[in-house]
Amino acid sequence: MDHFATVDGVRVDLRHWIGGRRVPSDRTFADVSPIDEQEIARVAAGGPDDVDAAVAAARAAFPAWAALPVAERSAILRRAADGIEARIEDLSRVETLDNGSLIRSHRRGVMPRVALNFRAFADYAEKQLGHPDLSVRNHRERITYDPAGVVAIITPWNAPLMLATWRIGPALAAGDTVVLKPPEWAPLTASLLADVLHEAGVPAGVFNVVQGTGADAGAPLTAHEDVDRIAFTGSVPTAGVIARAAAPNIVPLSFELGGKSPLLVFEDADLDLAVDIAVEQFDNAGQVCLKAARMLVQASIADEFTARLVEKAAALRQGDPRDERTDQSALVSRRHFERIDGFVRRAIADGATVKLGGGPNEELGGLYYRPTVLTDPGEEIRTEEVFGPVVTIETFADEPEAVERANDTRFGLAATLVTGDRSRAERVSHRLNAGTVWVNCFFVRDLEAPFGGNGRSGIGREGGPWSFDFYCDVKNSVFSPVGWKDSTHG
Incomplete structure (x- = not known):
């Protein structure tokens, strides 16, 4: 050889x-x-x-x-x-x-x-x-x-x-x-x-x-x-x-x-900041264990948040990762590509609404999968780790429901919350079941800080x-x- x-x-x-x-x-x-x-x-x-x-x-x-x-x-x-x-x-x-x-x-x-x-x-x-x-x-x-x-x-x-x-x-x-x-x-x-x-x-x-x-x-x-x-x-x-x-x-x-980490967005959040953090979840084509794939948004702002996220995610440039202008590249393998597409197809069949993407990028072919935003997700895609450029959006009415739904997972790697209320940030971060909690930020950690997850x-x-x-x-x-x-x- x-x-x-x-x-x-x-x-x-x-x-x-x-x-x-x-x-x-x-x-x-x-x-x-x-x-x-x-x-x-x-x-x-x-x-x-x-x-x-x-x-x-x-x-x-x-x-x-x-x-x-x-x-x-x-x-x-x-x-x-x-x-x-x-x-x-x-x-x-x-x-x-x-x-x-x-x-x-x-x-x-x-x-x-x-x-x-x-x-x-x-x-x-x-x-x-x-x-x-x-x-x-x-x-x-x-x-x-x-x-x-x-x-x-x-x-x-x-x-x-x-x-x-x-x-x-x-x-x-x-x-x-x-x-x-x-x-x-x-x-x-x-x-x-x-x-x-x-x-x-x-x-x-x-x-x-x-x-x-x-x-x-x-x-x-x-x-x-x-x-x-x-x-x-x-x-x-x-x-x-x-x-x-x-x-x-x-x-x-x-x-x-793995993880099935939540992103909690409260109605008092800086919405521009919340959307910026949400778009970060498509980094590395969503192939990130810490990714906040489950977006839980207070019902009063859910429509505006979803519209802004869809607009910003749709503007991500897909293509050759060797080009400095590219925002999202291909998935790692044909097997992984088909696994992710299977999750999305089953979710759609189960009643999920496609707000963005929902399938391969036909213009590029190969292993390029469009950034995908789903609402009304079914049980499988809501609970299983997809590990791709796919996020789901659900709504909650109040803080107790937000925490309950965020913790409704067998995983416990990370959680992110966006709020303008300091006391709420302290309360909610304390109650979330996660090894790392980010408040009004994402993907920040000193090497001297602990890292790891709970549950699975x-x-x-x-x-x-x-x-x-x-x-x-x-x-x-x-x-x-x-x-x-x-x-x-x-």
Whole structure:
């Protein structure tokens, strides 16, 4: 097989990265661009043997990496951040072609955030991992964050590099070693990341990449008896499979799963602001777990809100994501396209009213789906995660009904509310069942803040100290004031 591909002018190695070297595979899988449904490359397809080799390399590298002083690990991660920043254009071009996301978003926000994932956790490790001693009844208690071991990280296709480094950053900063299984629908920037980390001085075996499908590479990785942590972002059904595979080994899990998040718009809201936030839900063609797909609008303003949203969403420019003027690109795959279209068709058959869109963009063809706004939604599209450019609008009469309807979901990832009443904002945000609540804003979070969901939206929290709670084993060592043969204790 050809071990390299030129992707929009960028040379990408298609082999695995295991133990500090490139490892080929006898088997490959096709990586297809959603922009035109053309094959980009044939990528190495890993299996149990590749997973075994990667986990063994990570285990062998762990003692030396864990023993490295935090400041030295952090210095390497800061060099990695520098390397990311130096390659923002290459990374943007590759990921845009690979999963169809907007190149302007990568250049201005996503790839700088990738670099920040390394830089911020390098900084935070130096603060968090040196915990002050405690004292109880003249005994000294030393609290330490010991690296957990080998971390398996499995990432999704909608923001593959950013979501991978959000886990890789704290894991490496904590002193863990990593085996990454990137998404088969968008694997290429993981290979470029391996190059960046190697150039930054990450030792052989500390970071490994095994490409392939969930069945062939993901399954043996999550069931591996020498894996100490599993971090997964993806669907609820896949999370269930991973949980069952990890259960015999009693491996701690961090799951960031789906959502069916509400956007609550009260009659005292700044309507321009509310509509702007609503239009943001079509970003990345709606393929965002945090997306507020359920819009709950107070009945007195529902008609005006709907009309404004339809007008603004209709003006979004669909097309090639490599064009800086494009607002919405294609969906990631034919299978995903058909899944979303199925949701919309069934909703219409069930009585939903199409206010905008409602089907493919016939002018562009391919995997381009029109921004879609539905009112009077049926049960399925109101409760199931669609993960596409589709939103529903329902009305409520008053605040208690708004909260009740917002919480009427098995998910609990995020919620957004728009109101001009500060006291209402405090009341409602307190009562919403969500890991993150945005008030008069959207998609704002410091990396030191917790992130995660309730219910079927996940297990655990990451970010800041919560990341190190997961990627470390927290130890309390208690020292007695008596029994010492020298005078140095205490």
